[in-house]
Amino acid sequence: MFKINNFLDNDDILITDQMGSLKVAEYKRDLSVTKETAQKEYFAAQMGVRLKQLICDLSQSPVTLQQGAMQWMVGDVNAGTGIKGVGDFFSKSLRSSVTNESAIKPEYHGTGMVVLEPTYKYIILLDVEKWNGGLVLEDGYFLACESSLDHKTVARSSVSSAVAGGEGLFNLGLFGQGIVALESPVARNELIEVELEDDELRIDGSFVVAWSSSLKFTVERTTKSLIGSAASGEGLVNVYRGSGKVLMAPVDI
Numbered sequence: 001m002f003k004i005n006n007f008l009d010n011d012d013i014l015i016t017d018q019m020g021s022l023k024v025a026e027y028k029r030d031l032s033v034t035k036e037t038a039q040k041e042y043f044a045a046q047m048g049v050r051l052k053q054l055i056c057d058l059s060q061s062p063v064t065l066q067q068g069a070m071q072w073m074v075g076d077v078n079a080g081t082g083i084k085g086v087g088d089f090f091s092k093s094l095r096s097s098v099t100n101e102s103a104i105k106p107e108y109h110g111t112g113m114v115v116l117e118p119t120y121k122y123i124i125l126l127d128v129e130k131w132n133g134g135l136v137l138e139d140g141y142f143l144a145c146e147s148s149l150d151h152k153t154v155a156r157s158s159v160s161s162a163v164a165g166g167e168g169l170f171n172l173g174l175f176g177q178g179i180v181a182l183e184s185p186v187a188r189n190e191l192i193e194v195e196l197e198d199d200e201l202r203i204d205g206s207f208v209v210a211w212s213s214s215l216k217f218t219v220e221r222t223t224k225s226l227i228g229s230a231a232s233g234e235g236l237v238n239v240y241r242g243s244g245k246v247l248m249a250p251v252d253i
Contacts, residue, residue, distance in 0.1 A: 075112025134213025212244025
C-alpha cells in the first residue's frame with residue numbers, strides 16, 4: 001500500500017490527457033528557477049513550453065517503455081526485458097538495427113505505478129485500434145505503450161524508392177488493442193490528421209509522425225518523367241495510398 005503526496009494533488013500539475021493505463025502530467029509553472037533563469041522560464045511557460053511526464057498505472061495494464069525512459073516507480077512493480085528466448089532476442093536485435101529503435105524495451109507489470117523522465121517535448125496518446133488496427137511510427141517517436149500491443153518491423157512498399165528518397169527501409173509498427181504514447185516536438189493540437197478512403201496523400205518533406213499500417217507507403221517522383229520533375233521544381237515525395245489515416249506536422253520535423 002502506498003500514498004503519494006504533493007504530486008498529482010499539487011496545484012502546479014495538470015493532467016492533460018488520459019487513455020487506458022497512461023496519463024500525461026504537465027507542470028503549469030517551473031518553480032525551480034533562479035533570478036537569472038526566471039524570465040526565460042516564465043516566457044517559455046506562456047508559450048506552452050512546459051515539463052511533462054508520462055504516468056503508467058500498472059493495475060490497469062502492463063506497459064512497455066523506451067529503454068532508459070523510467071524515472072521512478074512505486075508499489076508492486078516487476079520489470080523484465082520482454083525477451084522471450086534466444087529467437088526473440090535476435091528478432092528484436094534485427095528490428096533495432098533497421099528501425100533505429102532500442103532492441104530491448106523493458107516491460108513493467110504489477111499493481112504499482114511507473115513515472116517516466118520529464119520532457120519538454122509533447123506526449124501524445126493514441127488508441128492503436130482506431131488506426132485500422134495497426135500504427136506505423138517514424139523513428140524516434142516511440143515513448144511507451146500498453147504491453148498488449150505487438151511490435152513488428154514494417155518494410156517500405158518499395159525498397160528502391162526508399163533508397164532514392166534517402167529514407168530508412170523499415171519502421172516500427174504496433175498492432176492490436178492498446179494505447180501508445182509518442183514523444184513529439186510538435187503539440188497534438190497542431191498535428192494534422194488526414195483520413196484517406198481509397199485515395200492518396202503526397203508529402204514533400206519529413207512531416208509525418210505516424211500512419212495506419214493499412215496504407216501503402218512509397219517514395220516516388222512528383223511526375224512520371226525526370227524532365228517533368230525538374231520543370232516542377234520538385235523531386236521525390238512520400239506517397240500514402242489506400243484507406244487509413246496519416247498524422248503529420250505543419251513544419252518539417
